[in-house]
Amino acid sequence: MSAHRRIKASIPPSRAGSLDLVGGELAWDFTNTSSGRGSPAKLEHLRNFDTLIQWVEHARVMPPSDCAYARAELAGHPRRSQRILERTIEMRELIWMIGTALAEQRPVSGKLLELLSAVHAENLRHAEMKMRFCSYIWVWNPRRDIQAAILGPITLSALTLLMEKDLQRTKRCAGQECGWLFYDTTKNNRRRWCEMRVCGNRAKVRAARQRQRQVRKTNRGVDELPG
Numbered sequence: 001m002s003a004h005r006r007i008k009a010s011i012p013p014s015r016a017g018s019l020d021l022v023g024g025e026l027a028w029d030f031t032n033t034s035s036g037r038g039s040p041a042k043l044e045h046l047r048n049f050d051t052l053i054q055w056v057e058h059a060r061v062m063p064p065s066d067c068a069y070a071r072a073e074l075a076g077h078p079r080r081s082q083r084i085l086e087r088t089i090e091m092r093e094l095i096w097m098i099g100t101a102l103a104e105q106r107p108v109s110g111k112l113l114e115l116l117s118a119v120h121a122e123n124l125r126h127a128e129m130k131m132r133f134c135s136y137i138w139v140w141n142p143r144r145d146i147q148a149a150i151l152g153p154i155t156l157s158a159l160t161l162l163m164e165k166d167l168q169r170t171k172r173c174a175g176q177e178c179g180w181l182f183y184d185t186t187k188n189n190r191r192r193w194c195e196m197r198v199c200g201n202r203a204k205v206r207a208a209r210q211r212q213r214q215v216r217k218t219n220r221g222v223d224e225l226p227g
């Protein structure tokens with residue numbers, strides 16, 4: 001097996017179609033399509049157009065029939081698909097930087113806000129207003145523009161978080177090697193983990209090991225005391 005194939009084989013498969021949607025808002029679930037940011041365990045789940053559409057369907061950005069349309073329309077158009085994937089990832093990183101600033105309670109830079117607004121304006125060119133229950137909402141149809149149909153609802157979610165939601169409730173998971181963002185809807189606004197059973201438990205195990213090490217060190221210290 002060549003070195004290249006060995007490296008490829010060691011990368012875990014993408015979980016784009018099954019990632020836990022724990023961000024509380026679409027924009028944060030979108031940023032959580034990359035795990036372990038800033039650590040050697042970093043994992044990209046949006047690896048090509050197929051995995052992107054898997055996530056779009058999983059997170060209900062578009063209904064399955066629209067996803068099927070997008071897949072069929074772009075089959076055999078690798079360059080167009082790649083452009084959409086690259087643009088989507090670019091937007092994800094922008095939204096992640098915005099979310100991280102909120103989580104660290106820093107002001108979001110004007111440049112990031114400007115870029116987000118510009119993409120929203122671009123997406124809106126392809127949106128229609130439709131009645132849903134008792135109000136009108138923007139709806140995107142991939143038959144008009146596939147990229148806008150993917151990014152439209154996501155940028156709208158990011159804008160809504162900035163303009164209508166409590167900024168202090170956007171958090172970054174306290175887990176080492178995580179980086180996931182979420183909107184805290186708990187009553188006391190004290191959620192710390194993307195998922196207790198993942199990062200919360202890992203932290204507990206780490207803390208227990210640390211305590212054990214500390215105890216061993218202290219015991220050794222006692223043994224070594226002159227008698």
Ligand SMILES: [Zn+2]
Pocket residue numbers: 173174175178179180193194195198199
């Ligand atoms: Zn986490």
